[in-house]
Amino acid sequence: MSRKEPDEKMRLYTDSRVQLFIGKFLNGELERLYPVLDEKLGYRYPAVETFVDNPEEAEAFLRSLESNKLLTSEICGVLLYCPECGSCSVEEVLRRANSISKEKTGTSDAEPSADAGWRCRDCGALIKKGALSAKPVFSYKFSQKGIDEISDRLAIKPLLEFLHERGYNTESPGYMTGDSEVEHIFDITAMGEDQNDVILALDFVVSEESVGEDKVISMFAKVFDTNPPRSILVAFPGLTKKAKKLAEQYEIDVVETHDLDVLWKKLRKVIPPVDEFSFETLDVMTLLSLPDHLRKTASMVCEKGKTTADEVAKMTQKARAVESSYLNQLVRMGYLKKERKGRQVLFSVIS
Structure with a gap:
């Protein structure tokens, strides 16, 4: 095995987006991902867009997971597009040349010939029948075998299982709107059984070495704006001394562990069962x-x-x-x- 391959796997394991995405499968929310048609992009994967910076990156994200055997793919369709500009916004030309005016086509001197089959709405190119470019479109399915092989590196699974066992409803990723009206994303938000209000916001970070202050500062910015009753940062394997001191100052509870097998034991010390989650009476x-x-x-x-x-x-x-x-x-x-x-x-x- 080349050095590049384990490095790529390690990058995936420590990427919280990958952990959260796989969490959707483990929670039963996703099993297979199908593309949807999009006039601008051709097709998109809406279920993935939460985990990437923009829709154009979704397929590359899926491909990287497939190359690491966490997903499998199969062709589910074919996308036709303009060979001149790459746009998928094409329309079939049904009428003959003498029935189409230059004003409607928006083209220059070239009139569509009688055997023209398609017109690109973006660049105006006329494309003969059979001359459209084509590319296969894939659906993706989670690989249970591949995910089982990395289960000892998946922090999201025991975190969600623990919160559910303690009686919380969860969203992952979870969204909270702050005083600034900015919507912030936490890795997990937890609610009580009969309420919609978030009572616990949790972020986690997986790393090969102790995590520095940047993650704590990033979480504090979200916590300061949204003010959840409880905020927790779970760090694998742990925080640096400066980061721990900063988390204490910011009143962010920290759970550190090298071993996922003992994670529940440590979480029990900071997260009570939902029916014991209490607020102070203002008497x-x-x-x-x-x-x-x-x-x-x-x-x-x-x-x-x-x-x-x-x-x-x-x-x-x-x-x-x-x-x-x-x-x-x-x-x-x-x-x-x-x-x-x-x-x-x-x-x-x-x-």
């Missing part, structure tokens, strides 16, 4: 225990019942950014609940 004694600045903000929310950072800022006569920070801190502490309705972010006391 009188709790209010008195809060620092003055948070107590005033919390009291305003108690008074209003459900309110926004703008409304609280008007009542406390502080800057909106300051009150937004206080409100989000109370959310992270488990005293307040945050929800989005349209463009508004509403805060309320957890009952």
